[in-house]
Amino acid sequence: MGLNADMVRSAIGKAANTARLIEGELNEADSRLGDGDTGLSLRRLLERLETTVRPDGNDLGEIFQVLAAQSAEATGSSLGTLITIAMLTLARDTRGLSELPWAELGDRLARVRDAMMSRGKAALGDKTIIDIIDSVAREVAGLQSADAIKRAARFAAHLTLDNYRRRPCRVGRARMFADKSIGMDDPGMLALVRLIDGLDEEVKAG
Amino acid sequence: MKKLMNGADSFVDEMLEGLCAANPELKREGPGGRVVRMMAPQGRKVGIVSGGGSGHLPLFTGYVGRGLLDACAVGDVFAGPSVAACTAAMRAANTGNGVVRLYGNYGGDRMSFDLAGETLAAEGIRATTVLGIDDVASANASEQEKRRGVAGIVFAYKMAGARAAEGADLEEVTRVAAKAVAQTRTIGCALSPCQIPGAALPTFSIGEDEIEMGMGIHGEPGIWRDKLRSADEIADEMVDRLLGDDGFKSTGRLSVMINSLGATPLEELFIVYRRVQHQLQTRGYRIERALVGHWATSMEMAGVSMSLCHLDDELNALLGAPCDCPFWKN
Numbered sequence: 313m314g315l316n317a318d319m320v321r322s323a324i325g326k327a328a329n330t331a332r333l334i335e336g337e338l339n340e341a342d343s344r345l346g347d348g349d350t351g352l353s354l355r356r357l358l359e360r361l362e363t364t365v366r367p368d369g370n371d372l373g374e375i376f377q378v379l380a381a382q383s384a385e386a387t388g389s390s391l392g393t394l395i396t397i398a399m400l401t402l403a404r405d406t407r408g409l410s411e412l413p414w415a416e417l418g419d420r421l422a423r424v425r426d427a428m429m430s431r432g433k434a435a436l437g438d439k440t441i442i443d444i445i446d447s448v449a450r451e452v453a454g455l456q457s458a459d460a461i462k463r464a465a466r467f468a469a470h471l472t473l474d475n476y477r478r479r480p481c482r483v484g485r486a487r488m489f490a491d492k493s494i495g496m497d498d499p500g501m502l503a504l505v506r507l508i509d510g511l512d513e514e515v516k517a518g
Numbered sequence: 519m520k521k522l523m524n525g526a527d528s529f530v531d532e533m534l535e536g537l538c539a540a541n542p543e544l545k546r547e548g549p550g551g552r553v554v555r556m557m558a559p560q561g562r563k564v565g566i567v568s569g570g571g572s573g574h575l576p577l578f579t580g581y582v583g584r585g586l587l588d589a590c591a592v593g594d595v596f597a598g599p600s601v602a603a604c605t606a607a608m609r610a611a612n613t614g615n616g617v618v619r620l621y622g623n624y625g626g627d628r629m630s631f632d633l634a635g636e637t638l639a640a641e642g643i644r645a646t647t648v649l650g651i652d653d654v655a656s657a658n659a660s661e662q663e664k665r666r667g668v669a670g671i672v673f674a675y676k677m678a679g680a681r682a683a684e685g686a687d688l689e690e691v692t693r694v695a696a697k698a699v700a701q702t703r704t705i706g707c708a709l710s711p712c713q714i715p716g717a718a719l720p721t722f723s724i725g726e727d728e729i730e731m732g733m734g735i736h737g738e739p740g741i742w743r744d745k746l747r748s749a750d751e752i753a754d755e756m757v758d759r760l761l762g763d764d765g766f767k768s769t770g771r772l773s774v775m776i777n778s779l780g781a782t783p784l785e786e787l788f789i790v791y792r793r794v795q796h797q798l799q800t801r802g803y804r805i806e807r808a809l810v811g812h813w814a815t816s817m818e819m820a821g822v823s824m825s826l827c828h829l830d831d832e833l834n835a836l837l838g839a840p841c842d843c844p845f846w847k848n
Binding site: 336339340342343347348349351352353356381384385386387388389390392393394396397431432433483484485488489 | 526527549550569571591593594595596597598599600601602603604625626627628629630632633656713714716717718719720721734736737738739
């Protein structure tokens with residue numbers, strides 16, 4: 313068993329629903345470190361992906377390519393462009409596949425992490441979404457079932473968010489007041505944790 | 519904060535609709551209409567394309583016009599333009615002689631323009647990149663490559679645009695854009711914040727009697743925050759900081775831009791300019807051209823930015839060359 317097209321479509325729907333529920337929470341988190349619009353931007357992007365993801369087709373690469381194209385059109389925020397890069401990377405890596413074995417998911421996420429680091433000019437430890445992707449990729453590596461992967465991903469994502477809360481932001485606007493960012497969640501990291509939570513259960517509005 | 523709008527989701531698109539309706543020489547195209555270009559083609563020449571978040575008019579979109587930008591990719595408020603918009607803007611600006619990407623040094627913008635450039639390279643479109651890095655408060659002089667682009671990028675638009683209009687090739691237009699950036703320095707000072715449509719809170723909070731020196735155009739933290747001082751004291755510090763920076767070739771000739779961040783009125787800008795002119799002339803500088811007004815804003819933020827562009831004969835001639843866009847006519 314592994315990841316298939318229906319699961320990706322379902323995940324996009326859940327992510328859009330989660331984004332609607334956490335829009336206010338993310339905006340508030342971002343207002344402490346940034347412009348205050350992360351929730352708004354993420355909700356707009358995921359609603360766009362939700363409405364345009366094709367209901368048919370089994371090729372994972374094609375589905376991720378459509379999502380990448382839509383994302384590339386819909387957003388220019390740093391977080392949104394990193395999501396575009398993730399979709400492009402997954403599209404390249406799953407072209408022609410109708411199913412990605414669960415055991416290979418960690419490796420694919422590691423490639424997404426590497427692409428994000430290369431494009432985004434960020435490093436591990438900078439307190440960005442890339443740190444969550446890294447920890448999840450390592451935690452789910454080799455796991456063979458969807459349930460085990462979801463549990464491991466949630467554990468890794470929350471642990472990383474908690475660990476990084478006490479660290480300073482090293483990139484983006486928040487690097488300008490790194491000391492002030494200690495004790496606060498990076499809005500992109502918080503968003504990804506909530507989206508991972510939302511794959512398992514409905515997230516409560518923050 | 520109170521805003522005249524119909525909704526956060528439609529804010530940018532309705533703004534662009536109105537901008538193009540009021541200026542029929544502009545038109546929207548590309549994905550979601552997020553590219554603004556000139557209605558009439560300017561003939562075969564090097565294209566100059568820029569892009570950035572909304573909320574800064576006239577920057578970036580307002581400088582599309584003859585002798586300036588050929589196309590601009592438009593993002594949401596304070597967010598970079600999408601990869602697709604950057605790609606479409608570069609295609610729109612390309613007439614076969616190549617394209618200069620001239621935009622501010624922000625992470626999201628860089629990622630989008632880089633990805634767009636790779637797509638178009640496969641189509642055979644040649645492109646170069648020049649980043650606006652004029653904000654002296656955003657990094658030390660020894661790390662100029664980390665600085666943000668703010669109002670001073672307008673000088674690069676003007677000078678590169680004038681050289682492109684003369685029929686220069688891609689390498690020459692790129693050289694002029696890079697030279698204009700290298701010769702320009704900016705610093706801002708904020709008095710009150712702005713708020714993105716739909717955001718929970720203003721971009722920052724500041725006391726009624728406080729100012730922040732060095733604040734960026736998205737509310738990025740500055741150098742210091744303290745009690746409000748007189749216009750002359752603020753102007754003096756800004757002049758000192760800009761002239762005290764490194765890396766430009768001083769010629770004794772300057773263009774001075776005194777820019778409102780949005781809410782600060784022309785009256786206050788001229789009070790600042792008066793002092794700046796006095797200070798510069800006292801030090802022996804000649805001001806070739808003064809630009810006082812709204813050049814690069816931050817929604818309803820109150821405050822001022824000052825840019826100094828160190829001119830030589832070449833840059834001065836390009837600055838005075840003909841141009842025609844909704845917000846600048848020579």
